[in-house]
Amino acid sequence: xIRKPYKTxxxxxxxxYILMMIIFVWFIGIQILGPDEQFxxxxxxxxxxxxxxxxxxxxxxxxxxxxxxxxxxPAKQTMIxxxxxxxxxxxxxxxxxxxxxxxxxxxxxxxxxxxxxxxLHRFGKNSASRYIFCNTSSADAGKELRLELTTxxxxxxxxxxxxxxxxxxxxxxxxxxxNFSVTxxxxxxxxxxxVTILFSIALxxxxxxxxNMEYLGxxxxxxxxxxxxxxxxxxxLVPNASGLATSCFIMLMLCPLPISLYVxxxxxGKYKKIFxxxxxxxLLNFIICTILHxxxxxxxxxxxxxxxxxxxxxxxxxxxxxxxxxxxHRSRSDCLLFFGLLITMLSVIFEAISVYYKVSVSGxxxxxxxxxxLFINVIYTIHIIRDIIKHQQQEELDKRKKI
Numbered sequence: 001x002i003r004k005p006y007k008t009x010x011x012x013x014x015x016x017y018i019l020m021m022i023i024f025v026w027f028i029g030i031q032i033l034g035p036d037e038q039f040x041x042x043x044x045x046x047x048x049x050x051x052x053x054x055x056x057x058x059x060x061x062x063x064x065x066x067x068x069x070x071x072x073x074p075a076k077q078t079m080i081x082x083x084x085x086x087x088x089x090x091x092x093x094x095x096x097x098x099x100x101x102x103x104x105x106x107x108x109x110x111x112x113x114x115x116x117x118x119x120l121h122r123f124g125k126n127s128a129s130r131y132i133f134c135n136t137s138s139a140d141a142g143k144e145l146r147l148e149l150t151t152x153x154x155x156x157x158x159x160x161x162x163x164x165x166x167x168x169x170x171x172x173x174x175x176x177x178x179n180f181s182v183t184x185x186x187x188x189x190x191x192x193x194x195v196t197i198l199f200s201i202a203l204x205x206x207x208x209x210x211x212n213m214e215y216l217g218x219x220x221x222x223x224x225x226x227x228x229x230x231x232x233x234x235x236x237l238v239p240n241a242s243g244l245a246t247s248c249f250i251m252l253m254l255c256p257l258p259i260s261l262y263v264x265x266x267x268x269g270k271y272k273k274i275f276x277x278x279x280x281x282x283l284l285n286f287i288i289c290t291i292l293h294x295x296x297x298x299x300x301x302x303x304x305x306x307x308x309x310x311x312x313x314x315x316x317x318x319x320x321x322x323x324x325x326x327x328x329h330r331s332r333s334d335c336l337l338f339f340g341l342l343i344t345m346l347s348v349i350f351e352a353i354s355v356y357y358k359v360s361v362s363g364x365x366x367x368x369x370x371x372x373x374l375f376i377n378v379i380y381t382i383h384i385i386r387d388i389i390k391h392q393q394q395e396e397l398d399k400r401k402k403i
Contacts, residue, residue: 065081082146104116126299179231215261215265285307
């Protein structure tokens with residue numbers, strides 16, 4: 001005897017959905033329109049150092065500059081900026097974020113803090129971007145602070161980032177408040193990618209077929225590593241932040257592989273020669289760039305335009321092949337997948353272009369696009385599983401008829 005499924009009260013269900021929607025709208029509204037309670041400080045203390053800075057040029061001249069800012073300084077040339085700490089200065093630390101720069105703090109002519117690639121890393125010319133904290137005290141009040149910034153490529157030469165002063169935990173709280181979104185989204189996508197990969201492998205074992213979601217999971221994994229690695233919080237997340245920073249470039253160079261495998265599998269190998277060629281080019285670029293990085297000829301950031309070019313070629317191949325496939329078959333599922341892929345690709349291109357204009361993009365666009373693509377792919381996979389089950393049931397019926 002087959003038991004009928006129990007039907008829940010529709011009125012109660014609807015009431016529950018309405019209540020949850022009201023709570024959700026209230027929460028979003030209070031976060032947008034309500035007062036900011038994170039950093040309420042009655043003393044009005046600012047952790048951003050607002051002193052006057054002087055740039056001591058290599059020709060002996062001096063220039064007052066604004067911080068943050070960017071100035072014309074050739075690569076490999078050290079930029080020296082100075083300021084006099086206030087007479088009432090009593091902060092625990094003073095800090096700056098290096099952008100692929102060696103950083104040295106001098107107070108009253110004595111080296112107080114140094115960060116450089118040669119003393120910490122075997123490979124690469126540039127120091128990984130990170131926050132550098134220099135211990136200070138009230139005894140340093142009225143003394144000269146000299147900052148020396150050196151980068152070995154033109155990408156960030158002459159960049160002077162915001163300078164902070166105060167308690168280290170307060171500074172980290174401020175940084176977290178302004179940069180937590182990319183870290184949270186990246187971490188969520190990272191764990192979602194692991195679940196997607198494992199779930200796809202499990203489905204493959206059960207139904208004895210390869211599911212596209214596994215390749216999408218690898219795309220998500222590489223995208224999440226890039227997002228976390230680009231986060232300004234990365235030195236708090238892992239012991240070796242430089243390794244995580246390097247992983248960003250590696251993921252960027254290798255991401256055409258899972259993208260090509262994913263799309264090629266969706267299209268059942270119809271354009272495999274195109275995507276196999278892209279995989280070969282991406283691997284060759286990765287090998288060449290790695291050799292150049294390890295030998296100190298060119299860092300990954302200097303060869304990044306080649307990786308961006310290959311990524312754009314990959315996207316163009318995806319758009320072209322999907323358009324041809326849709327034009328020939330007019331499939332709704334193909335249209336839906338193409339829509340998700342197009343949103344994701346446009347978001348990645350937007351993020352990539354922003355790098356050349358030194359625009360700080362949080363990664364929210366890429367994160368949302370990836371989640372949309374995942375949702376679409378889940379629907380697509382459910383349809384595939386349904387077709388597999390129907391096929392198995394039909395085979396079972398055919399066997400019974402023969403008996």
